[in-house]
Structures are given as structure tokens and as C-alpha cells.
Amino acid sequence: MSQVNPFIQLCQLVTTQLRLPIGRGSKTLSLIMAFLGAAILGWGMLPPAALARTETPTPTSASIQPYLDGVIQRITEFRLDNGIKFIVLKRDKAPVVSFVTYADVGGADEPNGQTGVAHFLEHLAFKGTTRIGTKDYQAEKPLLDQLDQLFKQIQAAKKAGKQAEVAQLQAEFSKIEAEAASLVKQNELGQIVEQSGGVGLNATTSADATVYFYSFPANKLELWMSLESERFLDPVFREFHKEKDVILEERRLRTDNSPIGKMIEVFLDTAFQVHPYRRPVIGYDEDIRNLTRENVQQFFETYYAPSQLTMAVVGDVDPAKVKELAQVYFGRYKARPAAPTVKAVEPPQKQTREVTLELPSQPWYLEGYHRPGVNHPDDVIYGIIGRLLSDGRTSRLYKSLVEQKQVALSAQGLSGFPGDKHPNLMLFYALSAPGRTVDEVATALRSEIERLKTEPVSAQELDRVKTQSRAELLRSLDSNMGMARSLVEYEVKTGDWRNLFQELEQIAAVTPADIQRVAKATFTAENRTIGRLLTKKD
Known part of the structure; x- marks a missing residue:
């Protein structure tokens, strides 16, 4: 590296x-x-x-x-029947448009023992769908399922102290992982965006939210609608274990090998006794290692309900066209129950910590x-x-x-x-x-x-x-x-x-x-x- x-x-x-x-x-x-x-x-x-x-x-x-009044007058908003909210601002000074997908879910929403899952999901959201990022999804899917099963078997063998069995399972895991990797089209989503003139494809995860964003030429509005709707309608969390290694390395750089990172982590853990703000957004090392693709899938299904998503479209667009295309592409999402909210309330602090x-x-x-x-x-x-x-x-x-x-x-x-x-x-x-x-x-x-x-x-x-x-x-x-x-x-x-x-x-x-x-x-x-x-x- x-x-x-x-x-x-x-x-x-x-x-x-x-x-x-x-x-x-x-x-x-x-x-x-x-x-x-x-x-x-x-x-x-x-x-x-x-x-x-x-x-x-x-x-x-x-x-x-006067400037602010003009901006406000050019903003339109609408909500699809499934709950997705759109905010549209027409700005036609240049033929470009910026898009933001705001998922109302962050590190504070994670289940106990699964810290880092929101950030992990953000990484995997760039891996594609059943049509993007794969050479043959029908051949790839059973391999991904096998990897999930092998991971569980490896964890169980480690817990039981069966080192010989662990070695055998890991060898099988590596073989299947290589087969799955041979079917992956690396960074195909990014390549499609870049080849179409898109810039700034990225995302951030915070304690409060996960935000995905990039910009396109104005004539690529429908392409964004297609790509972004598919991304969360039909995601495939491929290269899960490879990405886990990437995230663990991020944690080592940001926290484990960083005095300031360590200080921030223990400081938050001291300042907050109950509220999940005490936990690191990137997750604890042990939690990251134990996360499964099933954990990520369950988190996605719970917290990426349409009612949790808000989209902003700002630039040289026709608001009526945005609404029309949004209904075509994002209207395909089925409404789901509202995600649970953070219930923990930090009690008043009574003495210096x-x-x-x-x-x-x-x-x-x-x-x-x-x-x-x-x-x-x-x-x-x-x-x-x-x-x-x-x-x-x-x-x-x-x-x-x-x-x-x-x-x-x-x-x-x-x-x-x-x-x-x-x-x-x-x-x-x-x-x-x-x-x-x-x-x-x-x-x-x-x-x-x-x-x-x-x-x-x-x-x-x-x-x-x-x-x-x-x-x-x-x-x-x-x-x-x-x-x-x-x-x-x-x-x-x-x-x-x-x-x-x-x-x-x-x-x-x-x-x-x-x-x-x-x-x-x-x-x-x-x-x-x-x-x-x-x-x-x-």
C-alpha cells in the first residue's frame, strides 16, 4: 500500500x-x-x-x-406517494446540475454491536446493482451467498479454537472470493458518471446522516434519475469482505494509529454516558470485523425506506421535468414502515468528567x-x-x-x-x-x-x-x-x-x-x- x-x-x-x-x-x-x-x-x-x-x-x-427572495421563489418541492421528498432549485447561469441524496440515518442509528454499519453501507453503495458492476450476476450471486456462509463457519471455528478447520475454510473462502472478483466490473458506476461528464461522485457518513452527491451536465438529468434510483432500488453489496479490509485500514489510520483519533474516541465515550453520540462513526474494530452482509442488508431495509430519503436538484433544470422523471424512476420504490428513531436521552451531567x-x-x-x-x-x-x-x-x-x-x-x-x-x-x-x-x-x-x-x-x-x-x-x-x-x-x-x-x-x-x-x-x-x-x- x-x-x-x-x-x-x-x-x-x-x-x-x-x-x-x-x-x-x-x-x-x-x-x-x-x-x-x-x-x-x-x-x-x-x-x-x-x-x-x-x-x-x-x-x-x-x-x-432581494437575492434570497429570488432564490426562494425559484424553489419547488414535492413528495412522491412512497414518501421520497424532492427539493428543486432552478439556476440556469450554467448548464450544470448538482444532485444530493440525503438519507436520514447515521452512526447514531446503528444497533448495539454493529457500530460502523452505516459507514460500511455508504462504501457498498458504490459497488453497483444486478446490472451495474457485474459481468454476470446470475453466476455471481451464488458465489456471494457461499462467501456469507463460509464467513459464518470461519467465525464459529475460530470461536471453538479449531485452527486446522479455520485454515481449511479460509483457503476455500479465498478461492470463492477470487471467483466472485473475476465477475466484478470494477467501479463501473463511477466510470459511467465520469464518461457522461459527471464530477464529484462521493458520499459522507456522519453521526446524523448519510449523504450521496455529484454533479452532471444539464442534459444528463434522466441519467442521474436512472442511476440513483437503481442504486437504492436494486443494490448488490458485492466485495463485502474486501471493503471490510479497506474500512479496518481507515480505522487504523484515523484512530488506532492516531493519538488525536484515540483522544477523540475516549473523550466522546467520557462525555456521553447513554446517547449513541459516544460511539465512533467509523465503528469499533471488533464490531467492524464481525459485521456480515446480512447485517448491512437488514440495516439498509430498515433505514433506507423512501420516507427517509430527501433529494435536492439544483441547477439548470425544468422543475416540471424533474417531477415527471422522479415519478417514473423513484416512484418504483415501495413505501415501507418508518425507521425507528433514537430513543436514548443523555441525562444531565452532574459533575466534571x-x-x-x-x-x-x-x-x-x-x-x-x-x-x-x-x-x-x-x-x-x-x-x-x-x-x-x-x-x-x-x-x-x-x-x-x-x-x-x-x-x-x-x-x-x-x-x-x-x-x-x-x-x-x-x-x-x-x-x-x-x-x-x-x-x-x-x-x-x-x-x-x-x-x-x-x-x-x-x-x-x-x-x-x-x-x-x-x-x-x-x-x-x-x-x-x-x-x-x-x-x-x-x-x-x-x-x-x-x-x-x-x-x-x-x-x-x-x-x-x-x-x-x-x-x-x-x-x-x-x-x-x-x-x-x-x-x-x-
């Missing part, structure tokens, strides 16, 4: 854990990138100046509103506080607090911990960790400066948090942060893909895509008193979880 760039490793680690999509997640995207930059700085790969953000001005409210790891890493300090989910009235206020403390070089944490006190090389934070559909965390983290301790970082960080509770934010500082927040939200809507992902996310998480545009008004309404009220309620010792990543001593 070729060597992986450490920067890519860290990007994968953080996005696996956080998976904050465009839209609400875009508010923290710059923070995440600063986190990545800081970690790379810790590896001696970037100078401190590389952590700077470029802040661009935002249009005035007067110039924004702490976890410390000693690993071959530069020292990091993490501090998290429980906060409500995305639909709470104070959600926007939490976003503003996050920006006040940690958005770029003008933020309070950077100016205090990095520039003035020089206890940290980087100090950042984010709101909505590891997801925001359910009550979650506001997280702060800092990379200690050489010769300074994590306790010094903790003291400096705590002083800035306390300031929010005791001193009203000035009108000038609040206005600057509001401007940044509005600009970030608007920049995420510049592209067809950014708009598509934002529309579906707000539709599913908040119940109405219109909340995407109403958030600008909510940002403008935030007052210094709001910030103090939320800070006093949230930043308490009993609501605090502390993580210390210390350098392992020889």
Missing part, C-alpha cells in the same frame, strides 16, 4: 468523527481546518502563519434580501460542554458564542491564548459535536505551546469562557461576528452543490428548508444579554468534560 499523506490522514480522522455538512456545518468548517492546521504544525509541517484565516466582507442586508491519555503526541487540551440540539431556540446563539471565542485570528481564544499569553500554538472550538440533530457538545481544544502545560492552557481557556458570563459583549465585536456568520452561511450557498446540501439538511433536520434563509434573521436578533444567558447556563463545572492528551514519557 502506498504511503498516505499525514494531512489526508488527519482530514479523514476529523471528518469521520465530525462530518459537519455544508450549511450548518459550514459555520465550523474553518474551525475544523484550523484544527487540522494546528495538528500539522505540531508535526513540524507548517509555520504558524499558515493558521491564519482570510476574512471576506459580506454584502449588506439590503443587498442580500475527566480523561487523560499519554501517547507519542504533542500535548492537547480539550474541554466540552453539553448543549441542546439544532432545533432549540438558542441554537444560533451557540453558533455566535463559538465564533466569538474561536473564529480566526480576531477571536478571543486566539488573541488571548496564542498571541498574548502564548500558552498555545492554536486554540479553537466548535458547536455541534459530533452531530447536532440531538443534544450534543460545544467543544474547545488547544495545542500547547513548547514549554507550556495543558493546565496552563486550561486556566487561560477558562478565563475567556468566564468573561462571556460576566462581561457583556461589545456591540462592535458582536456586529463583527454576526457579519462573519452571515458571510459564511451565504458563501456556502454560492455553488449549486453547496445550496443543494444546505437545502436538504435544513429540510430534514429542522423540518423546513426555509429555515436556511430565516437563520440570517435569527443571527441578526442575537443580543449581548442572550450570549450571557446561554453562557451562564452552559459553561458550568458540573456540565464540563475535560480531555488531556499528554506526551508519553520514555
Whole structure:
């Protein structure tokens, strides 16, 4: 296997854990990138100046509103009889269209003992159907069934300690797997998309959702309808065991061989006692190893019901044509019972929790506080607090911990960790400066948090942060893909895509008193979880 760039490793680690999509997640995207930059700085790969953000001005409210009104007027929506929701925005500036399929299922929905199954399914969704990705499905299917049976037999033999039988079964498994592989057309879905002018074919799995997306020339609307509807109407989860090895390698890179990955995993497990946000999206090693193709099939049948799917189509399209084709292709899906929802409720934290790891890493300090989910009235206020403390070089944490006190090389934070559909965390983290301790970082960080509770934010500082927040939200809507992902996310998480545009008004309404009220309620010792990543001593 070729060597992986450490920067890519860290990007994968953080996005696996956080998976904050465009839209609400875009508010923290710059923070995440600063986190990545800081970690790379810790590896001696970037100078401190590389952590700077470029802040661009935002249009005035007067110039924004006509644009937003025009966008809203061009959006149409419809729901098929089987429950699939479509949101369509006509944008004809260029003959291209972006497509997003949003499945309302993520790591938090996984059964106990099957962590990682949502992410596993995302990988397998690119493997094709009974017609795509195979040379002869009738010959391939019995081989896949044989592999499933052999895997169960191997697991049973291992559990019984029958090593000779395990070796024999594994030899048979390898033989059948090679036969099945000879019938596979590798990456045929991707090739069809690329040869037809498609770009950006990809997907992400978060704690809250699984999102599939790519863009096509405008004249390929029907091809997308055909490919995407077949993909989830007639999937074949081929190359299952080969993909399992790929995912296990991802886990090794992102978590097992990464000090930061290990810290994030134990930190979440400490901060959450009941809610499935405590579990890693990529899954635990043992769970991944024990997953079967049957587990994935059952998860798919349960959580990929039509009512769990929302589609966004943004670009040079005729909304009437989109509806017509959607009924032809996606109307083939049969309605199924609604998927179960997460029932676990995290109880209020009653005392400070702490976890410390000693690993071959530069020292990091993490501090998290429980906060409500995305639909709470104070959600926007939490976003503003996050920006006040940690958005770029003008933020309070950077100016205090990095520039003035020089206890940290980087100090950042984010709101909505590891997801925001359910009550979650506001997280702060800092990379200690050489010769300074994590306790010094903790003291400096705590002083800035306390300031929010005791001193009203000035009108000038609040206005600057509001401007940044509005600009970030608007920049995420510049592209067809950014708009598509934002529309579906707000539709599913908040119940109405219109909340995407109403958030600008909510940002403008935030007052210094709001910030103090939320800070006093949230930043308490009993609501605090502390993580210390210390350098392992020889």
C-alpha cells in the first residue's frame, strides 16, 4: 500500500468523527481546518502563519434580501406517494446540475454491536446493482451467498479454537472470493458518471446522516434519475469482505494509529454516558470485523425506506421535468414502515468528567460542554458564542491564548459535536505551546469562557461576528452543490428548508444579554468534560 499523506490522514480522522455538512456545518468548517492546521504544525509541517484565516466582507442586508427572495421563489418541492421528498432549485447561469441524496440515518442509528454499519453501507453503495458492476450476476450471486456462509463457519471455528478447520475454510473462502472478483466490473458506476461528464461522485457518513452527491451536465438529468434510483432500488453489496479490509485500514489510520483519533474516541465515550453520540462513526474494530452482509442488508431495509430519503436538484433544470422523471424512476420504490428513531436521552451531567491519555503526541487540551440540539431556540446563539471565542485570528481564544499569553500554538472550538440533530457538545481544544502545560492552557481557556458570563459583549465585536456568520452561511450557498446540501439538511433536520434563509434573521436578533444567558447556563463545572492528551514519557 502506498504511503498516505499525514494531512489526508488527519482530514479523514476529523471528518469521520465530525462530518459537519455544508450549511450548518459550514459555520465550523474553518474551525475544523484550523484544527487540522494546528495538528500539522505540531508535526513540524507548517509555520504558524499558515493558521491564519482570510476574512471576506459580506454584502449588506439590503443587498442580500432581494437575492434570497429570488432564490426562494425559484424553489419547488414535492413528495412522491412512497414518501421520497424532492427539493428543486432552478439556476440556469450554467448548464450544470448538482444532485444530493440525503438519507436520514447515521452512526447514531446503528444497533448495539454493529457500530460502523452505516459507514460500511455508504462504501457498498458504490459497488453497483444486478446490472451495474457485474459481468454476470446470475453466476455471481451464488458465489456471494457461499462467501456469507463460509464467513459464518470461519467465525464459529475460530470461536471453538479449531485452527486446522479455520485454515481449511479460509483457503476455500479465498478461492470463492477470487471467483466472485473475476465477475466484478470494477467501479463501473463511477466510470459511467465520469464518461457522461459527471464530477464529484462521493458520499459522507456522519453521526446524523448519510449523504450521496455529484454533479452532471444539464442534459444528463434522466441519467442521474436512472442511476440513483437503481442504486437504492436494486443494490448488490458485492466485495463485502474486501471493503471490510479497506474500512479496518481507515480505522487504523484515523484512530488506532492516531493519538488525536484515540483522544477523540475516549473523550466522546467520557462525555456521553447513554446517547449513541459516544460511539465512533467509523465503528469499533471488533464490531467492524464481525459485521456480515446480512447485517448491512437488514440495516439498509430498515433505514433506507423512501420516507427517509430527501433529494435536492439544483441547477439548470425544468422543475416540471424533474417531477415527471422522479415519478417514473423513484416512484418504483415501495413505501415501507418508518425507521425507528433514537430513543436514548443523555441525562444531565452532574459533575466534571475527566480523561487523560499519554501517547507519542504533542500535548492537547480539550474541554466540552453539553448543549441542546439544532432545533432549540438558542441554537444560533451557540453558533455566535463559538465564533466569538474561536473564529480566526480576531477571536478571543486566539488573541488571548496564542498571541498574548502564548500558552498555545492554536486554540479553537466548535458547536455541534459530533452531530447536532440531538443534544450534543460545544467543544474547545488547544495545542500547547513548547514549554507550556495543558493546565496552563486550561486556566487561560477558562478565563475567556468566564468573561462571556460576566462581561457583556461589545456591540462592535458582536456586529463583527454576526457579519462573519452571515458571510459564511451565504458563501456556502454560492455553488449549486453547496445550496443543494444546505437545502436538504435544513429540510430534514429542522423540518423546513426555509429555515436556511430565516437563520440570517435569527443571527441578526442575537443580543449581548442572550450570549450571557446561554453562557451562564452552559459553561458550568458540573456540565464540563475535560480531555488531556499528554506526551508519553520514555
